[in-house]
Amino acid sequence: MMRRELPHDDGETTPLLHLLEDVTSVWTTIVAIVHALWLMIRIRPQVILCNGPGTCIPLCVIAFLFKVLGIRWSSIFYVESVARVKKLFLSGLLLYNLRMADQFFVQWPQLQKNYPRAHYVGCLM
Amino acid sequence: MEDGENDGKRLVFVTVGTTSFDALVKAVVSQNVKEELHKRGYTHLLIQMGRGIYSPPKCDGADGSLAVDYFTFSSSIADYIRSASLVISHAGSGSIFETLKLGKPLIVVVNEDLMDNHQCELAEELEERKHLYCARPHSLHQTLTKMELDSLVRYTPGDGTPVARIIDRFLGFPDD
Numbered sequence: 001m002m003r004r005e006l007p008h009d010d011g012e013t014t015p016l017l018h019l020l021e022d023v024t025s026v027w028t029t030i031v032a033i034v035h036a037l038w039l040m041i042r043i044r045p046q047v048i049l050c051n052g053p054g055t056c057i058p059l060c061v062i063a064f065l066f067k068v069l070g071i072r073w074s075s076i077f078y079v080e081s082v083a084r085v086k087k088l089f090l091s092g093l094l095l096y097n098l099r100m101a102d103q104f105f106v107q108w109p110q111l112q113k114n115y116p117r118a119h120y121v122g123c124l125m
Numbered sequence: 126m127e128d129g130e131n132d133g134k135r136l137v138f139v140t141v142g143t144t145s146f147d148a149l150v151k152a153v154v155s156q157n158v159k160e161e162l163h164k165r166g167y168t169h170l171l172i173q174m175g176r177g178i179y180s181p182p183k184c185d186g187a188d189g190s191l192a193v194d195y196f197t198f199s200s201s202i203a204d205y206i207r208s209a210s211l212v213i214s215h216a217g218s219g220s221i222f223e224t225l226k227l228g229k230p231l232i233v234v235v236n237e238d239l240m241d242n243h244q245c246e247l248a249e250e251l252e253e254r255k256h257l258y259c260a261r262p263h264s265l266h267q268t269l270t271k272m273e274l275d276s277l278v279r280y281t282p283g284d285g286t287p288v289a290r291i292i293d294r295f296l297g298f299p300d301d
Contacts, residue, residue: 077292081218083218085247086246121287125218
């Protein structure tokens, strides 16, 4: 699905460029959400399995909203990246705290201590 | 740990993945690092420099010093890792686990110029578990002088079965 490029700070951007980046960020996020909605309706996945980057968020949000509205097409399973040892990715934090994922998996014991509702499954690599 | 010996050639393979990591490339071709590698019996240094700008000077090693070569990208670095006796890598999880699964000694160098440096968490955790050594560009020489590759513990690849089992159970499939 469509991927929103996150702006990165190379130390050379001006306030105007920052504003332009924010505006394009909002626009590409909207495009990603619309694309996710289209994919959900077309594919009607029974399982959404995701891992880490924010590209999964639009799809998970749509699937979760559908569930809230009573359309239980998809179960959401999130496996936090092996690169996350002590802290979750932002996408993981959202899915964990808002209880959007049906099952949440972490690969390091430190994370399971901080996020007790997660399943610790060891290093999967 | 396996040694990629081939006609007495002992290769050090350096990889920065798809990133730009000039600090590592410069550190690896600095005089004291090359001397330390040479002292430890390595004969060749091959650098995959990715999107970096700095091109190190090549050397054919005919005068008995370390032979140095580089390239930018390759579709797969697995063969380079397999033929290496030592791998020095940036802290990307892909490069780290590809090297560990091939059973090669690994030094991970963390890029201090990166904004969000969560990568060092993984490298430091694996170092604590004695699967690799972790360094910064400026401390690479020190790590090389102190490292004892025989003391590294071989990494055992993970198993996804527990994840599949939990998902199957949640979806109502019977346990095998």
